[in-house]
Amino acid sequence: MAKKLLLEYDHVPGISTLDVYRRHGGYASLNKALKDLTPAQVLEEVKTSGLRGRGGAGFPTGMKWGFLARPEGVPRYLVCNADESEPGTFKDRYLMERIPHLLIEGMVLSSYALGANTSYIYIRGEYYYVARILERAIAEAYEAGLLGKNIFNSGFDHDCYVHVGAGAYICGEETALLESLEGKRGNPRIKPPFPAVAGLYGCPTVVNNVETIAAVVPIVRDGGAAYAGIGVGKSTGTKLISASGHINRPGVYEIELGVPVEEFIFSDLYCGGMRNGKKLKAVVAGGSSVPVLPADLILKTAAGEPRLMTYESLADGGFASGTMLGSGGFIVMDEDTSIVKNLWNFTRFYHHESCGQCSPCREGTGWMEKILHKILDGHGTLADVDLLWDIQSKIEGKTICPLGDAAAWPVASAIRHFRKEFEEYVTRPASIRDVKHYYRLHSMAEA
Amino acid sequence: MAKVTIDGVTAEVPDGTTILNAARMIGGDLVPPAMCYYTKLKTSGGYCRTCIVQVTKGSDKDPRPMPKPVASCRTTVMDGMEVKNITSPELLEARAGVVEFLLLNHPLDCPVCDQAGECDLQNLAYANGKAGTRYQFPRREFEKIDIGDKVQLHMTRCILCYRCVKVADQITDGRVHGVINRGDVSEISTYVANVIDNDFSGNVIDVCPVGALTDKTFRFKSRVWYTKPVDAHRHCTKCTGKVRLWYKGEDVLRVTGRKDHYGEVNDWICNECRFDKKKTADWTIEGPSHIDRGSVISANHYESLKALKATIERQKKALPHGNKVSLGHGALDPNNA
Numbered sequence A: 001m002a003k004k005l006l007l008e009y010d011h012v013p014g015i016s017t018l019d020v021y022r023r024h025g026g027y028a029s030l031n032k033a034l035k036d037l038t039p040a041q042v043l044e045e046v047k048t049s050g051l052r053g054r055g056g057a058g059f060p061t062g063m064k065w066g067f068l069a070r071p072e073g074v075p076r077y078l079v080c081n082a083d084e085s086e087p088g089t090f091k092d093r094y095l096m097e098r099i100p101h102l103l104i105e106g107m108v109l110s111s112y113a114l115g116a117n118t119s120y121i122y123i124r125g126e127y128y129y130v131a132r133i134l135e136r137a138i139a140e141a142y143e144a145g146l147l148g149k150n151i152f153n154s155g156f157d158h159d160c161y162v163h164v165g166a167g168a169y170i171c172g173e174e175t176a177l178l179e180s181l182e183g184k185r186g187n188p189r190i191k192p193p194f195p196a197v198a199g200l201y202g203c204p205t206v207v208n209n210v211e212t213i214a215a216v217v218p219i220v221r222d223g224g225a226a227y228a229g230i231g232v233g234k235s236t237g238t239k240l241i242s243a244s245g246h247i248n249r250p251g252v253y254e255i256e257l258g259v260p261v262e263e264f265i266f267s268d269l270y271c272g273g274m275r276n277g278k279k280l281k282a283v284v285a286g287g288s289s290v291p292v293l294p295a296d297l298i299l300k301t302a303a304g305e306p307r308l309m310t311y312e313s314l315a316d317g318g319f320a321s322g323t324m325l326g327s328g329g330f331i332v333m334d335e336d337t338s339i340v341k342n343l344w345n346f347t348r349f350y351h352h353e354s355c356g357q358c359s360p361c362r363e364g365t366g367w368m369e370k371i372l373h374k375i376l377d378g379h380g381t382l383a384d385v386d387l388l389w390d391i392q393s394k395i396e397g398k399t400i401c402p403l404g405d406a407a408a409w410p411v412a413s414a415i416r417h418f419r420k421e422f423e424e425y426v427t428r429p430a431s432i433r434d435v436k437h438y439y440r441l442h443s444m445a446e447a
Numbered sequence B: 001m002a003k004v005t006i007d008g009v010t011a012e013v014p015d016g017t018t019i020l021n022a023a024r025m026i027g028g029d030l031v032p033p034a035m036c037y038y039t040k041l042k043t044s045g046g047y048c049r050t051c052i053v054q055v056t057k058g059s060d061k062d063p064r065p066m067p068k069p070v071a072s073c074r075t076t077v078m079d080g081m082e083v084k085n086i087t088s089p090e091l092l093e094a095r096a097g098v099v100e101f102l103l104l105n106h107p108l109d110c111p112v113c114d115q116a117g118e119c120d121l122q123n124l125a126y127a128n129g130k131a132g133t134r135y136q137f138p139r140r141e142f143e144k145i146d147i148g149d150k151v152q153l154h155m156t157r158c159i160l161c162y163r164c165v166k167v168a169d170q171i172t173d174g175r176v177h178g179v180i181n182r183g184d185v186s187e188i189s190t191y192v193a194n195v196i197d198n199d200f201s202g203n204v205i206d207v208c209p210v211g212a213l214t215d216k217t218f219r220f221k222s223r224v225w226y227t228k229p230v231d232a233h234r235h236c237t238k239c240t241g242k243v244r245l246w247y248k249g250e251d252v253l254r255v256t257g258r259k260d261h262y263g264e265v266n267d268w269i270c271n272e273c274r275f276d277k278k279k280t281a282d283w284t285i286e287g288p289s290h291i292d293r294g295s296v297i298s299a300n301h302y303e304s305l306k307a308l309k310a311t312i313e314r315q316k317k318a319l320p321h322g323n324k325v326s327l328g329h330g331a332l333d334p335n336n337a
């Protein structure tokens, strides 16, 4: 049985309450840190652990914390990114819903390392009920003296607030999140300055994903070295994967980084194989933004090595034949799936979610969506496929924030690996007159 | 001081200078076009992406090239930095892409737009764009909105450069003007139809690079190239009183700030000077204004016709079907501009 660090007790009844959580070792890490460790030592453990950001980019967390500016007399903030809006990603919701205290313990623990007396959990509007769960947990923690003044008699004070966003994907981008938290329109900021220097209210700020912050709890409990002992190479520890699509057992799985992709899809421990005995066609391995890969390339690298669930292995081959671990939104598609329709759906999402600040993303995402819609409508041409390719290349790398890239990559990878399917659609439009999908396409476009 | 090389031309510029401003100090063709940056407005720039350049060497200390093109208006030079603008074909292709995006939903009905002739987007398309459009879908449209009795907003023409928002933020008090909605349906708005009632609100007209914010007291009185700009001043208690008067015959049709080589005003002017002083007797005339950029005002009216002819030839060659220009592509046709 694989080692679990975050979801070990997720099925224990009442684990969302402080009582049960503490009976299962909850707040022991915080106690240990406040009693025995200096903030610098906690930071050192996180560095040793090799923990990398679980929000998508995989940036080493210890390094990020090390960059935090520490000018005298200026408050520092920790902000938890619980905006989780990327299609295919739902692991943070699961964690917060089940074990809210794990996040709160992580918040206090991380804040102690960073010297932050105030932290915020920015949660997407649609997770309103999860915000209620967190707020209940926070109230319990205050009552037990685990938040507020002089926690565990250590002299460390900490306040933690939940802020509910209004449901915009772009507010998951860390600087847009900070703008929104400040009460402004959620537009990404132009960097530099980076949040580590000028973040929330112009003060040094660390923004981390829910899962990243929660992982600090087992890191402090077991020590950074023990955490680093799990996984492969620079992909250390465990990772939550949101598995969805045409599999027998969709859900959230905690894996040790390094599990072979094939095992993840077909083992009964995880996805449990393909639904209805269908064949695997393609996988989007890290949330809707990352390149889609056909079955052969997701199971094995271009060099024929088995692909593993690690940052490095999934990225092997670059964008020509690889993808990214991203946020761990693992979307599996069977042989009956239309890549073009799936792409249209993703593209429609990015078009809808673009903040509109910079021209390539504002105009390009809508253009791509319209062309895909035209193709699905049976009016596409071969020139449209080339045009799509050209448009995505003119968005990628030319925008303020990575949403532009996130919109471009799915288009590029779908055409790169499934060009034949596009060509089939434009040369034999009859092949897409599948009534059910056709109807759905139109009703969605109108909505 | 920092040493920076742009398209092979090296200059020493003060620390903290942006690549765009360093290029402007050097001058000439290597200056990137800028549609949203505005020197006088803090935090402007970064939005439109027309000013992108390729940094081929980061600095002497860290010579690595930057992986992606950067917005030159928001990137500061480092000592030893090397930049490519017009010497990089890939960069020019990327910029042509940005221009295409900006024009994608733009109406391209320049012949009926009041800004034609002094429109930065028209000039940009003329210099950096491609003839024709690849967009096959209906363009987005908005209703015209009156912002107070002097300014009209036509979102259909807006390129979301955010300059007017920054004016409202930074030089008028109590901002009532911002952006609502998201993505390609974003709108400049005076929230809940508030009017901008402020002595300096008229400056949104001058900063708008396109015909989205226009002066209602001037709209459709004349094509701009039939008017004659003259610099003038008056004693004003609110602003410097240094303005540009636009004459047709003996009449002052409108008053604006004095724009420089890059289309940026030298001084903000107040609404009294702009809207209420339209008689020659109100002003001390300094003399004709120098208009020196590649705008059609200069091309058609003031400066050498030779340059204009050369440009027309160049555009003709760029067109796919010989020299026939259809009306729909007005922005690209100097005869319609």
Ligand SMILES: Cc1cc2nc3c(=O)[nH]c(=O)nc-3n(C[C@H](O)[C@H](O)[C@H](O)COP(=O)(O)O)c2cc1C
Residues within 6 Å of the ligand: A052, A053, A054, A055, A056, A057, A058, A059, A061, A064, A081, A082, A083, A084, A085, A086, A169, A170, A171, A172, A173, A174, A175, A207, A208, A209, A210, A212, A213, A401, A402, A403, A406
């Ligand atoms: C458009 C966009 C949406 C994002 N959404 C999220 C999100 O919902 N949750 C998240 O943790 N990170 C999201 N990110 C990444 C954040 O900007 C940031 O990198 C992350 O919160 C850092 O935390 P980490 O280092 O712990 O991963 C998003 C980024 C972009 C560009």
Ligand code: SF4
Residues within 6 Å of the ligand: A170, A188, A353, A354, A355, A356, A357, A358, A359, A361, A362, A399, A400, A401, A402, A403, A404, A405
């Ligand atoms: S890339 Fe898109 S979402 Fe990001 S700042 Fe630009 S317009 Fe906004």
Ligand code: SF4
Residues within 6 Å of the ligand: B157, B158, B159, B160, B161, B162, B163, B164, B165, B188, B204, B207, B208, B209, B210, B212, B213
């Ligand atoms: S109205 Fe004009 S100044 Fe304002 S954002 Fe649009 S184009 Fe820019």
Ligand code: FES
Residues within 6 Å of the ligand: B033, B034, B035, B036, B037, B045, B046, B047, B048, B049, B050, B051, B052, B071, B072, B073, B074
């Ligand atoms: S002028 Fe630099 S991005 Fe617009």
